[in-house]
Amino acid sequence: MEHLLEPHFGLMFWTILNFFLLVFLLGKFAWKPMIKAINDRENRISSDISSAEKNRQESEKLKAEMDEGLKKIKKQSDKLIKEAKELGEKNKEEILITAKEQAHKIIQSAKGDIEIEKQNAIKQIQTEMSNVVILASEKLIGKNLDSKDNKKFTEKVISELEKN
Amino acid sequence: MIVDSLEHHILDHARFHLNIFGYNMSITDHLIFITAMSILMLIAFPIIARLKHWKINSLIEVMVLFVRDDIVIASMGKEGEKYTPYFCTLFFMILTTSLVGMIPFSKTVTGNLSVTGGLALTTFLLVNFMGIKEQGLIKYIKSFVPAGAPPLLAPLMFVLEIIGLFTKTIALAIRLFANMIAGHIVVICFISLIFIFTQMNLISGLITIPPSVGMSLFVNLLEILIIFIQAYIFTFLTAIFTSMAIHEH
Numbered sequence: 573m574e575h576l577l578e579p580h581f582g583l584m585f586w587t588i589l590n591f592f593l594l595v596f597l598l599g600k601f602a603w604k605p606m607i608k609a610i611n612d613r614e615n616r617i618s619s620d621i622s623s624a625e626k627n628r629q630e631s632e633k634l635k636a637e638m639d640e641g642l643k644k645i646k647k648q649s650d651k652l653i654k655e656a657k658e659l660g661e662k663n664k665e666e667i668l669i670t671a672k673e674q675a676h677k678i679i680q681s682a683k684g685d686i687e688i689e690k691q692n693a694i695k696q697i698q699t700e701m702s703n704v705v706i707l708a709s710e711k712l713i714g715k716n717l718d719s720k721d722n723k724k725f726t727e728k729v730i731s732e733l734e735k736n
Numbered sequence: 737m738i739v740d741s742l743e744h745h746i747l748d749h750a751r752f753h754l755n756i757f758g759y760n761m762s763i764t765d766h767l768i769f770i771t772a773m774s775i776l777m778l779i780a781f782p783i784i785a786r787l788k789h790w791k792i793n794s795l796i797e798v799m800v801l802f803v804r805d806d807i808v809i810a811s812m813g814k815e816g817e818k819y820t821p822y823f824c825t826l827f828f829m830i831l832t833t834s835l836v837g838m839i840p841f842s843k844t845v846t847g848n849l850s851v852t853g854g855l856a857l858t859t860f861l862l863v864n865f866m867g868i869k870e871q872g873l874i875k876y877i878k879s880f881v882p883a884g885a886p887p888l889l890a891p892l893m894f895v896l897e898i899i900g901l902f903t904k905t906i907a908l909a910i911r912l913f914a915n916m917i918a919g920h921i922v923v924i925c926f927i928s929l930i931f932i933f934t935q936m937n938l939i940s941g942l943i944t945i946p947p948s949v950g951m952s953l954f955v956n957l958l959e960i961l962i963i964f965i966q967a968y969i970f971t972f973l974t975a976i977f978t979s980m981a982i983h984e985h
Contacts, residue, residue: 587854599821
């Protein structure tokens with residue numbers, strides 16, 4: 573077991589040589605490409621992150637602009653609707669007033685017409701009645717009444733009839 | 737018997753004996769294994785680095801990111817980022833060789849003091865090299881004595897700092913070595929208990945099997961955790977020492 577701590581210069585020398593050769597060759601062919609790949613990826617990730625951040629800020633700005641525009645549009649549309657409502661209300665009232673007026677006029681004229689027709693009808697009835705009364709009286713009395721008496725009589729009868 | 741099996745499993749064995757300038761340069765099992773692991777890493781990692789969108793790539797990437805963010809940048813600051821490949825190699829060298837050492841019939845090369853000593857020496861070289869490169873030779877040597885130190889204490893502190901430089905290196909080597917070897921020794925001891933008790937009595941041997949196997953399994957799993965921790969500690973301490981050498985006190 574005493575060999576355990578015995579230095580072996582050949583092995584030591586070979587280890588050192590071997591190690592420096594490895595440092596040179598592995599550094600050139602293994603670690604350099606690997607570290608380059610790592611650095612490239614890190615750069616890409618950091619640039620991705622910064623561009624994503626930039627995009628986020630831009631989209632936020634855009635969103636704020638959109639919100640502003642939307643607010644403006646809503647305000648305008650509210651105003652327009654209000655105006656339209658007011659206009660509609662005004663029109664409605666005007667139409668109602670004219671319609672009422674017209675209806676009143678029509679009713680008035682119809683009433684006048686009815687009155688005239690009524691008067692006509694009354695007059696006609698009166699003449700018819702007087703004729704009928706004359707005829708009846710003639711039959712009753714058996715003599716022909718002259719027109720002067722006739723008239724007086726009939727008028728008297730009619731006025732009595734009217735009283736009834 | 738236990739000592740034999742320990743020596744067989746843990747110690748290095750020379751395949752070809754070789755002596756160059758009086759130094760023992762024999763080709764040993766660990767030397768062969770460390771070469772094989774290096775070749776495997778040299779083939780595997782460049783391929784993994786190019787297999788984008790594969791799970792194995794993401795796994796290695798996570799560790800590379802860990803080394804970069806939590807070891808290199810954490811201890812050396814942002815300007816240390818360019819040294820990440822060195823620390824990645826150090827981290828994965830320790831991690832891979834130690835993890836493969838957990839496979840039966842393989843060798844745990846990080847459980848060899850010469851290998852960990854070699855790795856610690858690379859840290860020693862790196863620390864001094866970086867200190868001289870970043871500060872200049874004279875300024876680096878001056879930086880061993882803190883700026884606010886009393887002049888009388890300066891020589892003592894200089895000596896202490898120089899000693900500290902070496903103890904740091906030795907501590908690195910022994911820490912990794914001891915952590916890696918300890919788990920293996922404990923596993924072997926638990927398995928050996930079965931044979932010891934069987935020699936005494938067959939029934940007692942049979943009774944020993946479940947706790948021994950359970951405990952060795954537990955220690956094995958613990959060792960996997962320790963491998964990750966030690967790879968992290970070795971790399972992190974190297975990064976801290978380098979950072980201390982680069983920056984003036």
